[in-house]
Amino acid sequence: MGRAPCCSKVGLQRGPWSPKEDKLLTDYVQANGEGQWRSLPKKAGLLRCGKSCRLRWMNYLRPGIKRGNVTEAEEDLIIRLQSLLGNRWSLIAARLPGRTDNEIKNHWNTRLLKRLHKGGIQPQKSSTSLLSKKSSKQPTKKKSNNKLPDHFHNTTATSSTEDVLHREDFSGNDNATVNMAQVYRPKPIKICSESAKSNSFGSVASGSTNKSSSNQEEGEEVVDKLEEEAKTSQVSDISWSSFELDDQSYEPRFEISDENQILFYDDDDCDLSLQADPVSDSNLLDKVYDEYLRLL
């Protein structure tokens, strides 16, 4: 079904926001909260379209937004997540506290992409992400997932064997820009075999970006295998720290720390000190996976 424009553009202000407009919007949202974007401009005395207001608030005025100075750790995380998720900028942004999807997207398009190309690397597009099975057109958007508890936002379909990757709750935690790229809250992640072996520039170059269908199918097999085991009441026996496929053992690119944080790490060439802490709660992964299964 087609849609009419979100608002009539007649008489509306466009282009860069003035400080006065910013203040009007900030004051209104602080007083009334987010939402109702369509009616907000009128109520706030702004000659802007609701979409524009939402974008301005989300990307620039919202408290806790970090601007500029993207650290190497953050860049590395962006690259890894992009190789894993494709151009799901909102998902990637959710793992970088204070960063917005727009900023990450811009950073990727203007810097990281060029850097990768310079290195002869062909980053994968959205349609070829390791977690993409369907079309490249917004394959995993499931808005209902936002109704899940904050710490367990599921950003993909949960009613089938689709790829699953959970959004974490990072509110109030601002540690991810230090030396360690941190991801908060363990999220059940269906791991493709190749994704488990890839990371950053090197791994992107090593072939995870040009995944053949067979490799993708391999990853899906792993996912299916995990689910199959879970269905046969062997959940507690599933180890998320490693798994096997065709007599080969694949190590994940992350571990879950005792602070419920997922820590990405490299195996050789990473200079980001992304060392994994030992998992102190041996049942944590099973609990997380249980929670994931309940959602299914």
Next chain:
DNA sequence: AAATTCCACAACCGCATCTAA
């Protein structure tokens, strides 16, 4: 110093998805 090109980023646009009537 002026003109041109490059670059980074803010903002816009169209569409997908959710939700309520």
Next chain:
DNA sequence: ATTAGATGCGGTTGTGGAATT
């Protein structure tokens, strides 16, 4: 089941400043 409004997302464009010629 259908429809329309609201929201969110990703791709793309416009623009101002920096760098280069």
